Amino acid sequence: MHSLNRxxxxxxxxxxxxxxxILKAQSDAIKLGSLTPLTGVxxxxxxxxxxxxxxxxxxxxxxxxxxxxxxTLVSEDTQTSPxxxxxAARKLIxxxxxxxxxxxxxxxxxxxxxxxxWESQTMLLCVSGADSITQLPHQGFICRTQPNSKLQIRVAxxxxxxxxxxxxxxxxxxxxxxxxxxxxxEEIAAANGAxxxxxxxxxxxxxxxxxxxxxxxNNPDFLMLGGYAADSxxxxxxxxxxxxxxxxxxxxxxxxxxxxxxxxxxxxxNVFTWEGAPAIDSGAYANVQxxxxxxxVDPYSAQTYDHASLAILAMAAGGDVTGDTIRQNIRAVSQxxxxxxxxxxxxxxxxxxGINYSGASGPCDFDEIGDITGTSFVFKQISGAxxxxxxxx
Amino acid sequence: MELLPQLLVNGxxxxxxxxxxxxxxxxxxxxxxxxxxxxxxHATIGAFAGYAANVWLGxxxxxxxxxxxxxxxxxxxxxxxxxxxxxRPYGALTAAIxxxxxxxxxxxxxxxxxxxxxxxYDLPLVRDWRIAGVRVGPQQVQNLVLALIIMxxxxxxxxxxxxxxxxxAVADNPTLAELKGIDPVRVGRLxxxxxxxxxxxxxxxxxxxxxxxxxxxxxxxxxIFAAAVVGGLGSIPGAAxxxxxxxxxxxxxxxxxxxxxxxxxxxxxxxxxLAFRPRGLLGERAY
Numbered sequence: 001m002h003s004l005n006r007x008x009x010x011x012x013x014x015x016x017x018x019x020x021x022i023l024k025a026q027s028d029a030i031k032l033g034s035l036t037p038l039t040g041v042x043x044x045x046x047x048x049x050x051x052x053x054x055x056x057x058x059x060x061x062x063x064x065x066x067x068x069x070x071x072t073l074v075s076e077d078t079q080t081s082p083x084x085x086x087x088a089a090r091k092l093i094x095x096x097x098x099x100x101x102x103x104x105x106x107x108x109x110x111x112x113x114x115x116x117x118w119e120s121q122t123m124l125l126c127v128s129g130a131d132s133i134t135q136l137p138h139q140g141f142i143c144r145t146q147p148n149s150k151l152q153i154r155v156a157x158x159x160x161x162x163x164x165x166x167x168x169x170x171x172x173x174x175x176x177x178x179x180x181x182x183x184x185x186e187e188i189a190a191a192n193g194a195x196x197x198x199x200x201x202x203x204x205x206x207x208x209x210x211x212x213x214x215x216x217x218n219n220p221d222f223l224m225l226g227g228y229a230a231d232s233x234x235x236x237x238x239x240x241x242x243x244x245x246x247x248x249x250x251x252x253x254x255x256x257x258x259x260x261x262x263x264x265x266x267x268x269x270n271v272f273t274w275e276g277a278p279a280i281d282s283g284a285y286a287n288v289q290x291x292x293x294x295x296x297v298d299p300y301s302a303q304t305y306d307h308a309s310l311a312i313l314a315m316a317a318g319g320d321v322t323g324d325t326i327r328q329n330i331r332a333v334s335q336x337x338x339x340x341x342x343x344x345x346x347x348x349x350x351x352x353x354g355i356n357y358s359g360a361s362g363p364c365d366f367d368e369i370g371d372i373t374g375t376s377f378v379f380k381q382i383s384g385a386x387x388x389x390x391x392x393x
Numbered sequence: 394m395e396l397l398p399q400l401l402v403n404g405x406x407x408x409x410x411x412x413x414x415x416x417x418x419x420x421x422x423x424x425x426x427x428x429x430x431x432x433x434x435h436a437t438i439g440a441f442a443g444y445a446a447n448v449w450l451g452x453x454x455x456x457x458x459x460x461x462x463x464x465x466x467x468x469x470x471x472x473x474x475x476x477x478x479x480x481r482p483y484g485a486l487t488a489a490i491x492x493x494x495x496x497x498x499x500x501x502x503x504x505x506x507x508x509x510x511x512x513x514y515d516l517p518l519v520r521d522w523r524i525a526g527v528r529v530g531p532q533q534v535q536n537l538v539l540a541l542i543i544m545x546x547x548x549x550x551x552x553x554x555x556x557x558x559x560x561x562a563v564a565d566n567p568t569l570a571e572l573k574g575i576d577p578v579r580v581g582r583l584x585x586x587x588x589x590x591x592x593x594x595x596x597x598x599x600x601x602x603x604x605x606x607x608x609x610x611x612x613x614x615x616x617i618f619a620a621a622v623v624g625g626l627g628s629i630p631g632a633a634x635x636x637x638x639x640x641x642x643x644x645x646x647x648x649x650x651x652x653x654x655x656x657x658x659x660x661x662x663x664x665x666x667l668a669f670r671p672r673g674l675l676g677e678r679a680y
Contacts, residue, residue: 039509040509041509043509043510173653174653199652200651200652200653201652201653201655202652202653202654202655202656204608204612205612205655206599206600206602206603206609206612206613207407207602207603209403210396210399210400210403210644210647210652211647211652213396213399213400213403213528214396214647214652217395217396229511230511230604230606233511233513233603233604234603234604237518237602237603237604240518240520241518241519241520241521241528241530242521242528243520243521243523243528258510258511259511262510262511262512262513262604263513264513264518266518267518
């Protein structure tokens with residue numbers, strides 16, 4: 001009885017799954033995939049990241065498409081979980097046959113999805129920072145618009161020293177960038193005669209009281225948080241309750257607005273955050289503002305706008321619609337000789353004479369392993385549960 | 394080593410809070426003879442019911458705790474009748490597996506209703522007190538007192554009330570209890586109601602000091618299970634003792650292990666007890 005039911009179910013499921021493949025054969029549209037965190041801790045960013053991509057695609061379709069074909073967007077949800085992301089990526093690759101997957105957020109997720117991408121020759125454009133990602137044997141199928149974690153930590157570590165840190169500390173969960181973050185801060189601390197302590201804790205605990213007691217033993221005066229939103233909420237509360245009076249800095253994706261809303265304002269008062277700064281004075285940034293209908297574009301939506309623009313321009317430059325075409329031509333459009341363009345539509349028009357795409361997240365130039373070069377950063381300070389710009393570097 | 398008194402205090406507090414859901418878990422095992430892993434989602438449901446009472450209705454912590462108890466108890470009773478009871482005749486393993494499925498379903502129902510965001514209770518946040526170099530939060534002390542009151546009530550009920558005696562009788566020897574005119578089905582229902590209520594209240598107590606999300610209960614399933622096994626599955630004082638062992642053990646482990654291995658303490662406790670004293674520290678007697 002049970003196995004019969006299961007068989008019927010599997011049969012129906014298989015039929016349902018194969019239906020899009022049949023549709024695909026009939027339609028002539030080019031498929032691009034968006035794989036963003038629509039739910040989970042990244043859920044604050046995912047929907048607008050996807051909307052930025054679909055905005056670019058809508059503009060290109062309106063201007064006549066690319067290579068004479070329309071583009072359709074297939075959007076999936078990572079749930080901010082590597083295993084859900086892998087399932088979704090499988091579907092994008094095997095069922096939809098997308099040529100690029102754009103917008104993977106959180107390093108653990110990009111790391112999990114990456115092998116599927118390069119094995120199927122699908123281009124993966126991500127917003128994750130762990131150094132290990134671009135060191136994978138990806139054969140060029142990965143590019144990222146997010147500065148790598150080494151650069152991010154170095155910039156923040158220098159900031160801590162400038163703001164007068166004499167005893168630094170790093171506390172965070174086990175992530176692909178925990179060890180390298182600690183190493184870099186130790187270097188910076190040593191070079192500036194400051195002390196440095198670190199503690200790696202277990203993610204997903206409901207309290208970190210003992211961890212906080214331990215990291216505060218040597219009286220640090222500047223703490224860096226290394227986790228994501230869920231554990232940072234718990235940690236910030238525990239740190240405040242402990243009576244710690246020193247400075248705190250955390251990545252903007254960890255100390256984000258949901259965290260500020262979930263905690264009483266006094267807990268987050270004066271906490272610093274930092275993130276890669278979008279190119280707010282660029283035409284591309286204005287275009288994303290128009291697409292999303294917001295004044296402040298978060299850095300990830302600015303990056304996915306660039307992902308979509310670059311993927312489309314690379315296909316147009318290579319004259320084909322495969323992931324491999326994007327891989328081979330992405331640098332020709334992102335840092336080529338020629339006219340500077342800030343949108344996919346302008347790029348398509350000027351492609352003949354050569355273009356150099358400069359996007360909403362920055363100049364969008366990639367080195368040989370797919371890391372972004374030349375990013376600027378913005379530091380913010382929290383006051384009354386809202387982040388206000390402190391300085392740019 | 395200067396941290397030792399502080400870690401002990403942290404451990405005693407977290408152990409006491411852990412004891413409440415562990416007692417619920419072990420009570421169900423004592424009477425119905427299967428490990429009900431859906432305590433994870435019931436702890437979450439209790440935490441969210443308490444959140445709704447506290448934030449939406451503006452109730453203080455203690456009345457919100459009663460709401461957490463009642464909602465988790467009713468959901469526990471209903472889900473047991475629908476999903477687990479029909480499967481119990483097929484054996485403890487079947488029921489245990491069904492309870493894992495149940496917990497996934499319930500967790501996602503919470504997610505569907507409340508979303509994935511973190512939520513904090515509407516309680517005044519105050520800095521910790523420092524007493525002789527050891528810090529302790531006023532909220533923690535309140536949680537501790539509430540947990541102790543709940544535990545005292547459970548022990549008193551088991552010892553002095555007819556229902557409590559009937560539960561102990563069924564746990565000790567169901568056949569004999571039935572011969573004496575105790576209806577095991579009724580006692581089973583009552584046990585599930587009270588136990589899931591305790592789990593719900595425990596979920597809220599554990600969430601009070603932090604933030605809650607649909608995974609709140611799931612994070613505690615390993616320590617809860619470890620506490621029950623260490624104390625002796627089915628023994629209620631054992632669950633309380635086991636919770637202290639696991640709670641204090643987890644906090645003290647920070648002295649010798651990287652905190653990223655904290656959860657390993659629960660596993661190690663289970664392995665040690667199963668290897669050297671399979672019946673648990675206090676054996677199997679329900680009371």
